[in-house]
Amino acid sequence: MSVLIFAELDNGSLKKSSQEAIYYGAQVAQMLGTSATAVVIGAADAGELATAGRFGAAKVLHATDAKLAEANGMAYASVMAAAAGQEGAKVVVLAKSSLGDAMAARLAGKLKAGLAPNVIELPDLSNGFHVKTSIYTGKAFANNELKADVKILAIKKNTIVPVETDATAPVETFAPALNDSDFGLKVLGTEKATGDVLLPEADLVVSAGRGLKGPENWSIVEDLARALHAATACSKPVSDLDWRPHHEHVGQTGIKVSPNLYIAAGISGAIQHLAGVNSSKVIVVINKDPEAPFFKSADYGIVGDVFDVLPRLTKAVQAL
């Protein structure tokens, strides 16, 4: 028995959300009286692999087959299934991400596992295996009992605060047989914003809505985001109008975020918008309308004009 964790790489480095997943998995392992094994798929140097140990993995399985160089949910799920078999894993932990979500589903199908999407807390093992998940796009929580022999937990960002130690973990090369049918998708091209903080991974998010009036005004949003090392986000109409790319759209029908800080500028706070951001730790709202519904869901509010307030906030951050 062990707890298996998928440790996702982004450009060869362990994603922050995966550090959290490893730490979470290590805590669950401790609760179960067993150890945590992290699975890293794709090229990563020794330093990155060592990170897994520092966040609590007792062992690292590293799959480096060249066919796995490109992220592939189907093939990666097969690798995880093989690792679960080898390690006798009864609990599998993944951080939510496009790749993690795709893998969790395929893996649940393979292992006939009880699957908990959107986990927000450590499990309660006092009477079976219970875990709390976010449902109705963050408007409520469910206490789920996972009854299957194998349990898969997909955890949301900010579920647990990971602690880094100087522990080390042995790395074993892992080379399960690969299945040709897992390689049926042909990627023709990728367009990815480079250099920016990825929105689902970001600790700080600066988001703006229709109050910005037009795409040409986004520099004041980007300036504040840059000063804070934050990611930028937007409301749905803003991406519908093509002022901003679709992958920045947060809310019920967009990305769900749970950063430490969410700054909303010129966003009214419609229920569908709130649904995607209400699990943020601290919410700041800047709106010229004192009646804007968003103020009811905010921790800090400024009634003011974004064109005046945002540049001043940027300057104040730069002066820190």
Place this chain on the structure above:
Amino acid sequence: MKILVCVTSVPDTTTKITFTDNNTKFNKAGVTFITGPYDDYALARAVELKEKLGASVTVLTVGETDAEPVIRKCLAIGADDAIRVNAEPIDAYFVAEQIAAIAKENRYDLILMGRESIDYNGGQVHGIVAEMLGIPSISPVMKLDIEGDTAKMTREIEGGKETLEAQLPLVLGCQEPIAEWKIPNMRGIMTARTKPLKIVQPSGTDSLTAVGSYELPAPRGAVKMIPADQAELLIQLLRTEAKVI
């Protein structure tokens, strides 16, 4: 080409969520149910493909009788026939088993779903169904074109998008802007009444998870307002009081 579109009946996005029976049941009183917004995109694209390439479009839901208005609406929008698996959708695995059983019988070329249901937000059913059928699954798909046996797709990834190609059959989770949401017209509503709706009993009884109780999030504390002419104070408070920067 045979297309299956899987849809769910979910509370309208403006619903204030509450629970009854000591927080063990979702409170349906006064709630309007709609087709999952992502499922609507899947259906809209299926109907477009039917118009363009010729195809049959079947809608499927796993749900009880109260899911039928949503099915009728899908028929009014342009689906040819419908199947309802008469069961409470317990969890993603159970729902996927039902869908996979019907798909094995009818051999669809394309199974379109929403990126995620907006009640459980799992985004899992498509992946599990595809695994059960041994075919690829791709989500969230923002663009889909079919040429012969090949699907060309654009999928959203973190911070961008990816263009892909794969051979049918496939299972896809759809999101905007794959198609424009469609509104049923009068003729559609009339013909929907006579389109076939088959009710089948569930197969398999696996329930791998169970919800014991529900909770609502703790309300946020009162908002602290900062005068606009002292906006800089916010940055101080975020550092010293909230400790997030």
